[in-house]
Amino acid sequence: MHPHYPKNGRVILHVDMNSFYASVEAAYNPELKGKPLAIAGNPDERRGIIVTCSYEARRFGVKTTMPLWEAKKLCPQLIIMRPNFDRYRSASQGMFDILRQYSQWVEPVSIDEGYVDITESYTLGSPLFIAESIQNQILSQLDLPSSIGVAPNKFLAKTASDMKKPMGITVLRKRDLPGKLWPLDVKEMHGIGEKTAQKLYSMEIPTIGELAKANEIILKSQLGINGLRLKARANGQDDRPVDPDSVYDFKSVGNSTTLPRDTANQKELLNTLNQLSAKVASRMKTKDTLASTVMLTLRFKDRKTITRSRKLRNPVGSQEDIYTTAKALFLEHWNGNSIRLLGVTGQDLVERDDAALQLDIFSFEEHARKEPLYQTIEKLQDKFGKKMIQKGFSIKKEKRDPHNDTSFNKDFLRDDK
Structure with missing residues (x-):
């Protein structure tokens, strides 16, 4: 065992990319390096906010989630670009490929950060040497800066990576807590x-x-x-393991939208809810999951936000079922005031194959009519495999607009392993 590794315990790295979206754009176009750059939503709409920005922009006071108009006021020379998530996914996969060269125990947390358990990687050198090697390799191969925390557990590693940015490496041990934390x-x-x-x-x-x-x-x-x-x-206690399979864990799928203008028009609001329900249903379909709970988010003109949810007797996955529940919640809890933001979320997700149908007197008759079809499908699946034919599910991948997508979930990582 290497003298820098504990006899009992673990050594965990938290690798956090610095200003990831902005850094990827600067790597793609070197002319952007050293300039105040922000990645943001549609600058022509009120919903436009800063998703991330370069450190040069931060020196002017520009921050994440700041409205575009405010950011422009602080930094008139700010360069604004719309996000290109396909580009970011590619860079992310490159980063995780590098991490897996140092350990099989790599846990992606989001598109730009992950944990690496290097306890068994002692033949490669000391923890600090491995951290420096990872940081240098990401910079040389991808032209992207990163910060790395080195610690005995995930919490301290995450804390350490935040202590020095950009391009920092910080070691945080339990004995360091009284002075540093x-x-x-x-x-x-x-x-x-x-x-x-x-x-x-x-x-x-x-x-x-x-x-x-x-x-x-x-x-x-x-x-x-x-x-x-x-x-x-x-107190520095955290026994969570680095779990490479956690990328497949998902508990909810949601979509929300800030309306172009505050409105109390019920027809318009319900139409938006229906569109959001369609997006949630589509994403759940790609995951082959059903939702046991539907949650509604309402943000009013005065920015007061409420969430209301309903536990369902049977898991649902169709746009119609999700919208029916979301609409019922909306009509029950909307007070008639103008709405600024709407959101629909499918929660308590279950795998479609694992969903247990709880039949009641209202659903039994409909289910019974479909039972011969279900039995035929199951026989075909037994003979040819479950992927050959599935109930109400298409394996055709959806086309995405790389400029109008979201990465605030682990969807992209499910194809990364």
């Missing part, structure tokens, strides 16, 4: 959002160090089981 504000801790931070402040827990020493009974009473998990993280 505990003095920080709780809102700086990975996994703590604004609402949770405010609750912790109200409990007189302003720093990560205070969270690490907090009373577990009080934490659980105020934050539930998540409070105990956050305390464990603050």
Whole structure:
């Protein structure tokens, strides 16, 4: 065993690409290097926001999720480009291909970050040497900058990779916590959002160090089981393994849209819901899954946002079924005020083959009529294989517009292995 590796325990890297979309565009077109660049939505519509931006743009105060008009005000010379997700997927796959040269234990987290367990890679050199080699190889082969955290678990590795950007490598051990992590504000801790931070402040827990020493009974009473998990993280405890197969885990599929204008026109809103339901159904179809729950998201003119969901007796996957539930939720919870954003999400997804149909007196008759067809399909599947014929499912890949797509999910990674 290499002296830099623990006898018991793990060594995990978190590789995080720096300003990924902007960096990919600069690698594709070197004339963009060193210039304030932002990747954003349609600049002609209100929904246009900054998806990511170069570090040169950040020096002017441009930030992710900032409206385009505000970004232009801060940086008049800002170069704005629409996203090209096909290009980003290609770069992402190249990055993960490099990571797998160093370990078989690679867990993609998103299009631009992943974990690598290098505990068994000691023959390649020290953890720091491997991190430097990965960073240099990604830069030389893909012309993309990255930051890497080196730690004994996933939480600390993720925390470490955020400490030095761009092109940083940070080692974070449990013995480093009192000096490096505990003095920080709780809102700086990975996994703590604004609402949770405010609750912790109200409990007189302003720093990560205070969270690490907090009373577990009080934490659980105020934050539930998540409070105990956050305390464990603050103490550097995280036993989650690096799981290459987690890329195939998915619990929900959703689509949302910001309307071109605030509106209270019911017909227009329902039509948008129907379109969103179609998109959700299409994505679920490619995953060969059904949703056990449908969730509706409403954001009003005053930016107040509510979510309402309904657990279904039988999992659904068609546009009609998803829309029927979304429409019922909308009519029940819409107060008539103008809507700014609508969203539809299929939750608690199950594999189509694993979905157990719970028949009731209303669905039994319809299902019984289709039973001979189902039996015929099953016989064909038994003889020729399940991929030969499937119920209501087409294996034809959908055509995508590379400029009008989304990567805020793991869909692209399912083809990456």
